[in-house]
Amino acid sequence: MLDLFPDPAPSDERKVVIENIGLLLSGRLEEPILDADTIVAVAGTIVEIGKASHCNTDGADIIVDACGTTVCPGLIDGHTHPTFGEYSPRTDNHSWIFNCLHGGTTTMISAGEVHIAGRPSDRIGVKALAIAAQRSFSAMRPAGVKMIAGAPLLEEGLLEEDFQEMAEAGIELIGEVGIGSVADVETASRMVAWARANGMRSLTHTGGPSIPGSRLMAAEEIIEIDPDVIGHINGGHTAFAHSEIRCLCEGCSRAIEIVHNGNSFAALYALRLATEMGQLERIVLGTDGPSGAGVPALGMLRMIAMLASFGELPAEQVFCFATGNTARVHQLPQGVIAPGRPADLLIMDRAQGTAGRTLLESVELGDLPGIGMVLIDGVPLLRPSRNTPPATVLPTARRVLA
Ligand SMILES: [Zn+2]
Numbered sequence: 001m002l003d004l005f006p007d008p009a010p011s012d013e014r015k016v017v018i019e020n021i022g023l024l025l026s027g028r029l030e031e032p033i034l035d036a037d038t039i040v041a042v043a044g045t046i047v048e049i050g051k052a053s054h055c056n057t058d059g060a061d062i063i064v065d066a067c068g069t070t071v072c073p074g075l076i077d078g079h080t081h082p083t084f085g086e087y088s089p090r091t092d093n094h095s096w097i098f099n100c101l102h103g104g105t106t107t108m109i110s111a112g113e114v115h116i117a118g119r120p121s122d123r124i125g126v127k128a129l130a131i132a133a134q135r136s137f138s139a140m141r142p143a144g145v146k147m148i149a150g151a152p153l154l155e156e157g158l159l160e161e162d163f164q165e166m167a168e169a170g171i172e173l174i175g176e177v178g179i180g181s182v183a184d185v186e187t188a189s190r191m192v193a194w195a196r197a198n199g200m201r202s203l204t205h206t207g208g209p210s211i212p213g214s215r216l217m218a219a220e221e222i223i224e225i226d227p228d229v230i231g232h233i234n235g236g237h238t239a240f241a242h243s244e245i246r247c248l249c250e251g252c253s254r255a256i257e258i259v260h261n262g263n264s265f266a267a268l269y270a271l272r273l274a275t276e277m278g279q280l281e282r283i284v285l286g287t288d289g290p291s292g293a294g295v296p297a298l299g300m301l302r303m304i305a306m307l308a309s310f311g312e313l314p315a316e317q318v319f320c321f322a323t324g325n326t327a328r329v330h331q332l333p334q335g336v337i338a339p340g341r342p343a344d345l346l347i348m349d350r351a352q353g354t355a356g357r358t359l360l361e362s363v364e365l366g367d368l369p370g371i372g373m374v375l376i377d378g379v380p381l382l383r384p385s386r387n388t389p390p391a392t393v394l395p396t397a398r399r400v401l402a
Contacts, residue, residue: 016041016343016378017060018071019052023359025072025316027324027336029281032316034337039071041343044377049337064380064397066347069372070359073323073335074106074344075300079203079232079259079286081114082149084136096290098143099297102387106344106376107334109326110149111203111231112175115290121155121181127162131169138170144381146334146344148172153180156187160194167198173330176231178205178217185221192225201330203231203257206248207266208238219244223251229284229329232259236288239266249273249282255329258321259288260299264306271311280317284326297387301368309366316360343378346371351389373397 017040024034038055040048048055057063077100083093097108113119113133120129134150141147152166153175174195182188192202204227208216219240222230230248233256239245245266249256256274258267274283285307287299296302300322308318327335334342348369349359356362359369370391373383380397384390 013043014061014378015059016062016064016375017057018064018066018345018347019057020068021066021071022068023070024049024337025070025319026338027073027320027327029317029320029324032314032320039337039343039345041378044343044379046337046339046341046343048339060400062380062397062399064347064373064375064395066395067393069347069349069391069393069395070369071337072319072346072348073337074346074374074376075104075322076107076109076326076330076332076335077105077287077300078109078229078284078326078330079111079257079288080108081112081288081290082108082110082133082137082147083113083115084133084149094142096295096297097145097147099295099387100299101143101145101374102371102382102385103298103301104346104348104371104374104385104388105145105300106374107146107148107332109173109286109330110147110151110175111173111286111288112151112153112179113149114153114175114179123155123157123159123162126152126155126158127166130166130171134170144376144379146376148330148332151175154182154188154191155180156182158191163191163194163198163200167200172200174200174202176203176205177225177227185217185224188225192227196228201228203227203229205236206231206233207235207240207262219247219251222248226252227254229255229257231257232262232286232288233270234258234262234264234267236262236291237293239263242266242269245270246273249277253282255284255325256282257284257286258303258307259286260296260303261288261291261293267307268310271307271313275311275313280321281325283321284329285322298368301388305363305366305368308364314360315363318363343375345375347373347395349391349393352392353389
């Protein structure tokens with residue numbers, strides 16, 4: 001099923017050159033567009049970015065000709081709910097991830113393995129599930145996508161030593177606070193602080209209950225809990241009143257997450273607040289899929305187009321919400337095009353038939369880009385996407401034979 005091209009070379013030292021880049025998006029709000037047309041990656045890591053005449057492209061194993069199209073960091077979906085293995089009552093887990101890769105997502109972050117059937121809620125079970133999910137996705141990347149999983153939900157009875165144990169086992173993020181059995185603010189605050197003291201991050205379920213069992217927390221309660229990310233500030237699916245969204249945005253400095261499977265009107269309100277406050281670096285994006293709302297394979301691109309068009313923001317800035325901003329908040333090396341970073345890249349162009357004259361203009365008009373190629377750790381994984389509209393110009397890739 002997986003469309004691998006070219007086959008990964010056996011050598012870890014493989015050198016990949018991407019040339020003839022027409023527009024290079026960095027993923028960083030400070031400088032969203034880079035003045036460069038060439039990227040050189042060795043062993044999956046970007047080593048050089050610049051003009052072709054200044055880059056060392058000798059000895060390349062793979063040469064990708066972007067043919068004047070746009071390159072940007074692979075998208076990071078900051079809010080997903082995977083299961084591990086293939087079975088899930090919600091969706092076929094691996095097909096969902098595969099289809100999201102075709103929507104430009106190269107990294108996913110679990111906000112809790114909430115769809116595991118019979119999900120345990122006792123201390124031992126919570127830890128075991130989180131560690132099993134983390135181990136499963138560390139050992140295997142469905143479709144090549146990097147899934148950062150193992151996000152325990154806060155359940156009654158967890159002790160400080162449990163957070164230390166989970167952190168030592170490689171758990172990085174607490175799943176959505178508000179979904180587990182911990183219902184009082186004092187306990188949730190204490191556990192979030194234990195997590196932070198052990199180097200773990202956290203996010204909240206913000207807004208009305210999404211499915212039977214999740215609960216409604218007030219904005220003041222969320223500020224008191226003090227998560228690293230105000231999870232789906234636009235609701236999952238039911239959003240807070242705008243006054244409460246304002247209270248959250250102004251009442252703390254934590255990341256503001258907007259998700260696809262939420263309330264679009266509330267999403268635009270939160271974006272407008274962040275814009276007015278001059279704090280766009282706080283905006284991070286996710287899909288919150290799979291959920292009852294479905295399996296949005298193009299959810300990240302749809303959000304980028306929605307926020308750029310209705311939000312009247314330059315598209316190159318909005319791409320940063322789905323890449324560098326999320327990477328910074330979750331302390332990931334990917335999401336930014338810079339030397340030393342993983343070569344997780346999208347090559348895309350304006351879709352055929354769009355009214356936009358350039359890729360950025362097409363996105364600002366609300367159209368999705370066409371993805372011509374996706375690379376993860378320098379390996380071209382697909383060309384072109386089977387899910388986006390077709391790109392006007394497609395890149396090419398060739399293996400250089402020694
Ligand atoms: Zn939620």
